Amino acid sequence: MSNMLEVADLGHTYGDYEAIGGLTFTVRAGELVCVVGPSGCGKSTLLRTISGLIAPSRGDVSLKGSHLAVVFQDYSRSLFPWLSVQGNVEFPLRGLPRAERRARAAEALEWVGLGAAARKRPWQLSGGMQQRVAIARALAYRPSLLLMDEPFASVDAQTRFELEDLLLRVRREHDTTVLVVTHDIDESVYLGDRILVLSGSPARLVADLEVPLPAERDQVTTRTDEAFVALRSKVARLLNVGGKPAMDVEKWAAAERESLSETVST
Amino acid sequence: MNKFFQRWTVFAGLVAVWQLLGWLADDPFFPPPSEIVTAAWQWWVVDPRNFTEHVIPSITRLLSGWAIASVIGVALGLLLGRSDRAMEYAGPLLVFLRSIPPPALVPVFLLLFKAGQSMQVATIVFGVIWPVLLNSVDGARSVDVTKVDTSAVFRIPRWQWVLGVVLPAASPKIFAGLRVSLSLSLVLMVISELVGTDNGIGSQLMQAQREFDYTRMWAGIVLLGVLGYGLNTALLAVERRALAWQPRSRDEQHA
Numbered sequence: 001m002s003n004m005l006e007v008a009d010l011g012h013t014y015g016d017y018e019a020i021g022g023l024t025f026t027v028r029a030g031e032l033v034c035v036v037g038p039s040g041c042g043k044s045t046l047l048r049t050i051s052g053l054i055a056p057s058r059g060d061v062s063l064k065g066s067h068l069a070v071v072f073q074d075y076s077r078s079l080f081p082w083l084s085v086q087g088n089v090e091f092p093l094r095g096l097p098r099a100e101r102r103a104r105a106a107e108a109l110e111w112v113g114l115g116a117a118a119r120k121r122p123w124q125l126s127g128g129m130q131q132r133v134a135i136a137r138a139l140a141y142r143p144s145l146l147l148m149d150e151p152f153a154s155v156d157a158q159t160r161f162e163l164e165d166l167l168l169r170v171r172r173e174h175d176t177t178v179l180v181v182t183h184d185i186d187e188s189v190y191l192g193d194r195i196l197v198l199s200g201s202p203a204r205l206v207a208d209l210e211v212p213l214p215a216e217r218d219q220v221t222t223r224t225d226e227a228f229v230a231l232r233s234k235v236a237r238l239l240n241v242g243g244k245p246a247m248d249v250e251k252w253a254a255a256e257r258e259s260l261s262e263t264v265s266t
Numbered sequence: 267m268n269k270f271f272q273r274w275t276v277f278a279g280l281v282a283v284w285q286l287l288g289w290l291a292d293d294p295f296f297p298p299p300s301e302i303v304t305a306a307w308q309w310w311v312v313d314p315r316n317f318t319e320h321v322i323p324s325i326t327r328l329l330s331g332w333a334i335a336s337v338i339g340v341a342l343g344l345l346l347g348r349s350d351r352a353m354e355y356a357g358p359l360l361v362f363l364r365s366i367p368p369p370a371l372v373p374v375f376l377l378l379f380k381a382g383q384s385m386q387v388a389t390i391v392f393g394v395i396w397p398v399l400l401n402s403v404d405g406a407r408s409v410d411v412t413k414v415d416t417s418a419v420f421r422i423p424r425w426q427w428v429l430g431v432v433l434p435a436a437s438p439k440i441f442a443g444l445r446v447s448l449s450l451s452l453v454l455m456v457i458s459e460l461v462g463t464d465n466g467i468g469s470q471l472m473q474a475q476r477e478f479d480y481t482r483m484w485a486g487i488v489l490l491g492v493l494g495y496g497l498n499t500a501l502l503a504v505e506r507r508a509l510a511w512q513p514r515s516r517d518e519q520h521a
Contacts, residue, residue: 051419070419077412082434082511091430092420123513141420 002064004029004177005050005145010059011202012045019045021202022059027145029064032171032178034188037198038239043181046203047149050179065144069137073150075130079122085109085133086118092141108140109133111170128159132166139170146171148180152187161219164191168217185235189228190217197238206238297481306485316470324455324466325493327383331390332451339395339447340440343402344432353403360399368393369457381462389458394447401443405436438512441505448501452494467493 005027012020019042027033037043049056050063051070069092072078079088089105096104109115112132122130131151138146151167152160168191171178182188188195189211197207212227222228281299288298297305310316346353372389379385409432417431433440459468467486474482 048415051415053415053418068419070416072412072416074412077410078416080413080431080434081513082437092422094422094426094430121511121513 002029003027004031004064005179006060006062007050008060008062010046010049010056010061012042012049012054012057018202020049020056021204023198023203023205025196025205025208027177027179029177030175031193032168032180032191033194033196034192035179035181035196035198036183036185036188036235036239037203038200039183041198041200042203043183043198044149046198047147047181051147063145067141067143068145068147069139069141069143071131071134071138071146071148071151073153075127075134075154076123078134079130079137081121081123083122084118085114085120085122085125088122088133089137089140091137104140104142105136108136111139111173112136112166126159127155128163131155131163135163135167135170139174139176144177146176146178148178150182151180153182153184160187165217165219167191172215185232185239186223189213189232189235190219190222195231195235197235207235209235294478295480297484301481302484302488305481306488309482309485310489319465320467320470321489323383324459324468327386327390327458327466328451328455328497331387331455332394332448334387335391335395335447335451336398336444338391339398339443340402340433343399343440344406344428344436346399347403347406347436348409348432360396364396364400368454372458372461376462386455386458386463386466390451390454393454394450397446397450398440398443401439401446402436405439406432408439409435434511438509441501441509445498445501445505448497449494452490452497456490 003026007026008024010020010023011018023046025033035043035046045054047070048054050061051068052061080091083091086102086105086109089108090101093101093104106115106118109118112135114129114132114136117125117129117133122133125133131154135151148167152163155163164187167178167180170176180188180191192211195207195209195211196205197209198204199206209231211231213222213225213231284296285298285300288296288301310321346356368389371392372385375385375388375392379388413431413435417427422430455466456468456471459466460472463469464473467489471483471486471490474480474486
């Protein structure tokens with residue numbers, strides 16, 4: 001299978017603070033890869049460099065095809081309140097003829113089960129539905145890679161399960177290549193075909209694990225599956241959960257602020 | 267209906283008191299409202315010459331000055347708001363220019379444009395551009411980071427970034443600026459008509475004053491009040507429609 005994303009020796013430093021230290025990995029076409037790491041380990045920096053929002057200090061990111069979509073954690077800020085749900089999904093499709101734009105957006109909304117909400121404003125929907133709109137927007141764009149930054153961290157547990165299953169379904173139906181960045185170990189095991197485990201700052205690749213679970217997953221049975229439990233414990237041990245935090249919080253916060261001001265000025 | 271009464275009782279009460287005092291005092295400087303309104307009606311509306319020679323040109327000046335200032339202000343404001351460097355260069359200049367009282371520039375504009383329409387419009391433009399400009403800068407800066415990132419990731423064309431993201435995100439602040447500018451336009455329209463012209467509501471006001479025709483002077487003042495009220499109401503209606511997308515616009519809106 002061909003590689004959709006190749007990341008080679010990717011590193012990024014803010015001033016003298018090293019956020020990512022030489023990451024190398026690939027994502028194959030049609031694969032769903034989860035990146036897990038302790039909070040503040042540079043996952044967001046990784047996502048921003050892959051998506052081209054910041055230029056990495058060193059290393060290469062090469063994406064097959066030019067289209068890339070991101071689903072951000074903060075759906076309420078990522079969606080445009082002045083556009084309808086339909087308008088939001090059409091947002092990245094401006095280059096296309098109007099009829100095609102319409103059709104693609106309607107179709108993507110059907111995929112996420114929001115066909116009936118097309119004319120509403122995003123803020124009239126619940127949090128979970130808003131994140132579905134963001135997912136529909138990303139899918140309508142037909143990305144060669146769908147990046148997701150803690151996509152389900154801002155919704156309640158019930159909605160989170162629903163959205164996880166929705167993601168698994170749409171990516172299977174449409175053969176989408178997905179890279180999910182998360183800090184939730186269970187989620188990474190439940191969603192992923194493969195898990196990339198990162199160490200604390202600077203982020204380095206600790207392990208690249210295949211998930212030995214069938215493609216069809218179920219919130220109840222999969223989570224009690226022996227393979228699930230075993231892998232979950234393994235990832236937890238790799239992340240040293242319960243041990244000391246491996247990062248300097250102060251340093252990280254300063255770096256994060258810097259990265260924000262970097263983007264604001266562009 | 268209840269709300270209507272609530273809003274207008276104080277106004278009506280004050281007019282009634284003035285009416286009563288006007289009758290009792292019988293002072294030429296303060297004629298009762300009934301006389302003022304009659305005079306205003308006779309002078310500004312019934313007399314077609316006054317309407318076309320003074321009222322129409324005044325409104326034209328006001329609206330064209332405000333419109334020019336709005337277009338320049340919004341365009342320049344969005345540009346400056348999205349570029350820290352441009353703002354660093356232009357910031358001190360803007361603060362300096364804004365601090366100049368626009369009436370002080372009337373002689374300068376008189377020299378530049380000669381007396382007449384363009385000098386008056388220039389005065390209005392210079393006077394009212396600041397609220398729009400500064401609010402647009404503020405609004406353009408307030409586009410939140412996730413929306414900036416979202417737009418960057420989808421690689422939308424530049425025009426869509428400006429018109430589809432920055433402009434709508436800034437529009438609540440822009441409208442706040444537009445409202446301030448509109449009421450300022452009325453002030454500057456009157457000021458610009460005080461020198462070097464013999465048409466317009468402002469010049470008529472001065473003339474009435476010079477001729478000790480106080481009823482006519484008050485009639486002009488009332489007309490300006492009505493004009494200001496009407497323009498503000500119209501703009502509010504436009505604003506309400508344009509910003510209908512705002513989740514909480516109803517509660518936040520000024521009464």
